[in-house]
Amino acid sequence: MQLSHESLDLTALLAETADAESGALVVFGGTVRLDDGVRQIDYTAHAPLAEKVLREIEHEACSRFAIRRCRILHRLGPVTLGELSVLVVVRAPHRPDAFKAAQYAIDELKQRTPIWKEEHTAASSRFVEGVTLAGAPQ
Amino acid sequence: MEARVELHGVLQRLAGVREMMLELDEGSTAADVFAHLQNHSAELSRRLALCACAVGDRLVGRDEPLHDGITLVLIPPVSGG
Numbered sequence: 378m379q380l381s382h383e384s385l386d387l388t389a390l391l392a393e394t395a396d397a398e399s400g401a402l403v404v405f406g407g408t409v410r411l412d413d414g415v416r417q418i419d420y421t422a423h424a425p426l427a428e429k430v431l432r433e434i435e436h437e438a439c440s441r442f443a444i445r446r447c448r449i450l451h452r453l454g455p456v457t458l459g460e461l462s463v464l465v466v467v468r469a470p471h472r473p474d475a476f477k478a479a480q481y482a483i484d485e486l487k488q489r490t491p492i493w494k495e496e497h498t499a500a501s502s503r504f505v506e507g508v509t510l511a512g513a514p515q
Numbered sequence: 516m517e518a519r520v521e522l523h524g525v526l527q528r529l530a531g532v533r534e535m536m537l538e539l540d541e542g543s544t545a546a547d548v549f550a551h552l553q554n555h556s557a558e559l560s561r562r563l564a565l566c567a568c569a570v571g572d573r574l575v576g577r578d579e580p581l582h583d584g585i586t587l588v589l590i591p592p593v594s595g596g
Contacts, residue, residue: 492595493524507592513567
């Protein structure tokens, strides 16, 4: 499972990825930040494709870098200030590849995953201008 | 034939619906769905130009042949993370 309507559980993800042969653990967490009055972000997705793409990115990270685990979890629904919207957990024998793989995973997620954010302020809401998927007309 | 069209993100707001049913000619492709929606509004038309499309968990091209009962998902620029 790569998408969740519930608060993201880092403890559970760490337990799921536990690996005795990994000496490096890198966690990237994205949180909703106070920016231009934003108080909440609503995340939606085309779930069948989003789940598939996130699984592909996990597998790609494991094949491109010398790592042993990569898990991505993205929140859906309303997420308030300070809450986690995304988690990337990478475990590897050594730290250089763990850092690179985590960077790769979050960068690819933002380029390829059909997830959308709608930012809410006290007075209004707006969909964030996003990244056009490769293959779409330019 | 009838096709279901699923809208996401800003497309939902611009079209005012999450999904719509379209009656299309036999032999229609995804491009015909885009052409149908172009007339809705100038802003929606501008956004559609940047959209990809999918059937289930598969990204498809605008030349994708459609069949009766298919659901075509329109994918505007993405903003996860």
